[in-house]
Amino acid sequence: MDYPNDQAPGAPVRSGVPEHGRVPKYYAVKARLSALVDTLAEGEALPTERELAVRHEVSRETVRQALRDLLLEGRLRRQGRGTVVAGPKLEQPLSLASYTEGVRRQGRTPGRRLIGLDRFPCPAALAEEIEVARGEPVWHMERVLLADDERVGLESTYVAVARVPALDTGFDPDSSFYAHLREELGIAFGDADERIETVLATPREALLIGTPPALPMLLLHRLSRDTGGRPVERVRTLFRGDRFSFRTRLGAGSRD
Missing domain, CATH: 3.40.1410.10 (Chorismate lyase-like)
Structure with missing residues (x-):
């Protein structure tokens, strides 16, 4: 499994991160997307998967996995062929x-x-x-x-x-x-x-x-x-x- 380069063993424990400190790439992308969502209004669209993959220097599948998590958590929702910020539950x-x-x-x-x-x-x-x-x-x-x-x-x-x-x-x-x-x-x-x-x-x-x-x-x-x-x-x-x-x-x- 691939991990971000800045997550070395022994790094401080973070929310949802195992004790060894290594974080899957999709989880790191999810954290960045979560921060992006916080800056957007309800109904505002996210960049496309291709744009996000280029921006974060990861594969589109890694972006999809991060988006899936945020969709399941209710922070995002599908609208047409795109993804937008969901309102509060x-x-x-x-x-x-x-x-x-x-x-x-x-x-x-x-x-x-x-x-x-x-x-x-x-x-x-x-x-x-x-x-x-x-x-x-x-x-x-x-x-x-x-x-x-x-x-x-x-x-x-x-x-x-x-x-x-x-x-x-x-x-x-x-x-x-x-x-x-x-x-x-x-x-x-x-x-x-x-x-x-x-x-x-x-x-x-x-x-x-x-x-x-x-x-x-x-x-x-x-x-x-x-x-x-x-x-x-x-x-x-x-x-x-x-x-x-x-x-x-x-x-x-x-x-x-």
């Missing part, structure tokens, strides 16, 4: 607030694009989760999540037809489902179980969200209940790992 609270509310709080415009809405007999595993009889009709609504018209996620919602009978005619799929339940049906959320994991999107999911299949995603599974403790919805949401972070506030609970 969207910070979503881990709470019962809807996606719409979370995005609006950050001064961005939320939106959703309907991919499909259909009803089908509820399978056994889902029926147990949302506490309906097996075979009872349920809705499946799939929507792409938008922030300022940028595709940032994919949401699949499962809800019993008996709870929301007119979902196909009385609901605007571009709007907040939580607001519809609250304002039109009088359903108030009480609590939810939520689990987060990192995954890679399937080819279909990557195509819908507009990302490379290799981009890490944050996958949220949520089972929401009303104030009476009855399940309302089962939701599976993919968020782009380069565009989203999550936060929560922890209290001082009991300790073992």
Whole structure:
């Protein structure tokens, strides 16, 4: 593996650098590109790969590897055939607030694009989760999540037809489902179980969200209940790992 000439063994340890002090060329280029990004405004384009390779006296593959890292970290994004500076990550609270509310709080415009809405007999595993009889009709609504018209996620919602009978005619799929339940049906959320994991999107999911299949995603599974403790919805949401972070506030609970 090639290393920059100025990184000799015994040099001071730097962030992300092994103890022996040797740094792969792509990492050194990444550090320089990161400093460049700090001087540019959101949406401003970086020089081409060829220009960066000449400027830093490295191969274009070394530049690509450095750019890939910065893309995965969410500091850059692809625009057409070029690379531009990305804005700050969207910070979503881990709470019962809807996606719409979370995005609006950050001064961005939320939106959703309907991919499909259909009803089908509820399978056994889902029926147990949302506490309906097996075979009872349920809705499946799939929507792409938008922030300022940028595709940032994919949401699949499962809800019993008996709870929301007119979902196909009385609901605007571009709007907040939580607001519809609250304002039109009088359903108030009480609590939810939520689990987060990192995954890679399937080819279909990557195509819908507009990302490379290799981009890490944050996958949220949520089972929401009303104030009476009855399940309302089962939701599976993919968020782009380069565009989203999550936060929560922890209290001082009991300790073992």
